[in-house]
Amino acid sequence: MNGPLTVATAGGGVAGTVSPGSVGTLAAGSTVLAGTYACDVSGSTSDLLAVTGNLDISAATLTVSGTLTASTYTIASYTDTITGTTFATISPALTTGYAVKVDTTAKLVQLVKSGYSSWAQLKGLTAGVNDGVLQDPDLDGISNLLEYILGGDPLASGQSILPTVDASGSNLVFTFIRLSSSQTDTTLTFQYGSDLVGWTDVAIPATTAGSVTITPATPTTGSDTVVVTVAKGSNSALFGRLKAVK
Numbered sequence: 001m002n003g004p005l006t007v008a009t010a011g012g013g014v015a016g017t018v019s020p021g022s023v024g025t026l027a028a029g030s031t032v033l034a035g036t037y038a039c040d041v042s043g044s045t046s047d048l049l050a051v052t053g054n055l056d057i058s059a060a061t062l063t064v065s066g067t068l069t070a071s072t073y074t075i076a077s078y079t080d081t082i083t084g085t086t087f088a089t090i091s092p093a094l095t096t097g098y099a100v101k102v103d104t105t106a107k108l109v110q111l112v113k114s115g116y117s118s119w120a121q122l123k124g125l126t127a128g129v130n131d132g133v134l135q136d137p138d139l140d141g142i143s144n145l146l147e148y149i150l151g152g153d154p155l156a157s158g159q160s161i162l163p164t165v166d167a168s169g170s171n172l173v174f175t176f177i178r179l180s181s182s183q184t185d186t187t188l189t190f191q192y193g194s195d196l197v198g199w200t201d202v203a204i205p206a207t208t209a210g211s212v213t214i215t216p217a218t219p220t221t222g223s224d225t226v227v228v229t230v231a232k233g234s235n236s237a238l239f240g241r242l243k244a245v246k
């Protein structure tokens with residue numbers, strides 16, 4: 001199919017469903033999906049809507065048929081720009097543990113399996129060898145579990161993902177980036193105290209609450225910026241640390 005493709009909802013012009021057939025590829029020019037993308041999945045393959053130009057999924061409905069089992073399915077690609085960070089409606093809901101991921105670097109729309117073991121596999125860790133949550137195969141002092149939550153690379157040594165602390169004002173301000181999907185199988189707690197013995201827990205929530213400010217999709221889609229603010233008060237010293245449990 002060449003040229004622009006518009007799939008509109010009934011009443012908005014052409015009522016339509018894009019369905020490339022039983023696991024096939026539909027090539028199209030710039031596409032505005034306002035109707036339904038009926039995406040078939042079979043084994044580790046899926047339909048692919050291959051767009052040369054711009055793709056707009058912001059008003060589209062995604063319906064997946066078949067059983068999701070693989071860690072990643074690429075269901076659309078585009079060459080220019082995308083509008084929308086996910087589909088407006090996903091019906092029926094995706095299998096638990098899967099999410100839509102718009103990768104604006106690779107210019108792909110994917111269905112990805114979230115969770116630690118899937119992440120470990122995608123990052124090149126080997127099951128039973130170096131994929132343990134407490135293992136640290138790149139020897140940078142950051143466990144695999146924290147690499148997962150903080151968006152690190154478990155096989156490339158580096159500490160840029162570690163939380164930063166600013167105690168220059170009247171507050172202790174603790175900032176880090178969280179992989180949003182890591183919330184599905186991990187629990188994060190910020191702990192602070194004045195003597196390294198007793199700690200006060202602050203649960204890290206899904207969205208802004210209390211002393212924790214969460215800015216979603218920042219700095220990139222799929223990650224959140226998390227800021228914990230604790231008043232220093234009369235403490236001469238205040239320590240903070242992040243506790244992760246899977």
Ligand SMILES: [Ca+2]
Nearest residue numbers: 136138140142
């Ligand atoms: Ca590490």
